[in-house]
Amino acid sequence: MLKPPEHQVAGHQAREGQLGPLVDGSGRFYKPLQSDSRGEHEAAFYSSFSSDPRVPSHVRCFFPGFHGTQLLPASDGSGERPHLVLDDIFSSLLRPSVIDLKIGACTWAPNSPDNYLMKCLRKDRETTSLTLGFRISGLRVNTASGFYNPDKNQVKSYTSSDVKRVLKKFVSSNPDSSSDPDCAYVAVVYGGSEGLLAQLLELKAWFEDQTLYHFYSVSVLAGYARDEVGRIRPLVSLVDFAHVVEGDGVIDHNFLGGLCSLIKFISEILIDPDEKFSSGGCLGESKRTPQLGNEN
Template identity: 25%
Template sequence: MASKTFDASKLQTFGNAAAGHDGVLSDESGAVVVKPCTAAEITFYESVTASHPDLVPFLPTYMGQLTLSGDQSTVGAAESGTITTADGSVERLHGKKLSTELHIVLENITHGFKKPNVLDLKLGAQLWDDAAKPEKRARLDAVSKVTTSGSLGFRIAGMRTYKGTSAPDVPEDLKEYVESDKEGGYWVYNKMYGRKFSADDVNEGFVSYIFPGSKTEAEQDRAREVLAYFLGEVKDIQEVFEKKESRMYSASILLVYEGDVEEYAKTKQTLRSAQPEEDEDDEANLPKLAAVKMIDFAHATWQSGNGPDENALQGMRSTAKILKDLLDKAQD
């Protein structure tokens, strides 16, 4: 891995997350995410790089870990994967400092999009690992029982959709679940939004994600293309994990596509005209139409002899079925 250096003073709060914990940061370019993590998550990413190359395309690029010390003035991700900061903390945009905890440095999946529409799908009916205390197990089991986690093996954990240069007001019946970011043009859906769905109506959440606007011809064309891409990627991820002996609790599939319809069309033209012999750096700078990645491996391990992770696979299969149903309808 090539050495990459960041200026710690310019790390800033990451604004494109659809779900997850506070304290996620991004570098000045927006290409990198720095997030609090467990040692288990770093171990999982390192094991994927070393022993599971078939998974690498479906995860964000792992760029190292963040250790906070007082002997360097920059944050640098070198080949060793160690990153240090000057004063043992990072200033967040809203003025609070992160505590000196372990962080992981990853590719920002939303980088390369002008207005990324993001959907976070948390996998599994069982959401706790063996280390979880009884009270945590009971709490998460209760959430699973009354949501699509229990019935389908996944639930919508968060969502961001671009609504145009000035996002409209949120209807009264959605105000409990959605905030309008008028400056950015987004609607931001909280974790409770996904919890209100059952197996019978969860496709409505996907429709709100895929069709955030007025279903113009351009939006319908985009929806067909994006759904076909998402379906192919989710099925590929499923196929790879069906061959693995792993256990992942509260991991997610992250779906992203370009939310600005005009930018989507422009990006298609740009990608068509890109030379196939472009080098890796040029490729990384190209705009994107859509992306699908697995994320959040704080509770992920390899378990040789225990077979595939049917808990997570159920959610992948349910997601693929919904995407296929929506694609079939979009093609009618």
């Protein structure tokens, strides 16, 4: 009964000969523990986090529920392997539109070994992580004719200006069109008291205060779909905790900064989807900041 989750938009996908997560169609998500230390590390995080009384319940809602680990046949056919048993976040949504946003200018913890740091730093510079404080790791948008689902290489090559356009496509009925995204669902997905922006602001308030964990290389997974009565429901969850480290009494300024940058993008799209009144870099040459140069 186990199958690859249809809403997975980043990371390794389960298929013949490849290890990936599985869902059971009745609300559980099974993530295989990788053989290196990452799997154990993520399991240790879930175990610690799920039993930590200092995490308020309104924050806990932003994390998948954790139900221990379980031996299951691996998707790559290599036999049984321990899997994290998690709640399938989007199981209540039919054919959801999903975007994976990896938060933080740095995806590596300060105490990382040099080779790991350099590998991550290269990716952070090649993508928008360093400039925007986050990067898009994948997305798919439900359309009348199927899914808009740009491939990995296209997603990797997004520039800073692409990102705003893609965040508009995510809430548009014409994401696959070359004309401007129509932002048909912007008010109901990004706006309102249950919208994405409201949820991100709630997360932000916690990150301004919490000093328990630093969430390196963690993603905000945002999705939406119509529920049984045809109403669009947005959902937000944090995912991928293989590189979380202890906070040691310090806030997670790296995650918080990136989250605030994402919040600013979403706010701008919500306020002015057509960019008729946009400020900053879009004021036109005459009003722009003089070029400062980057000599260092």
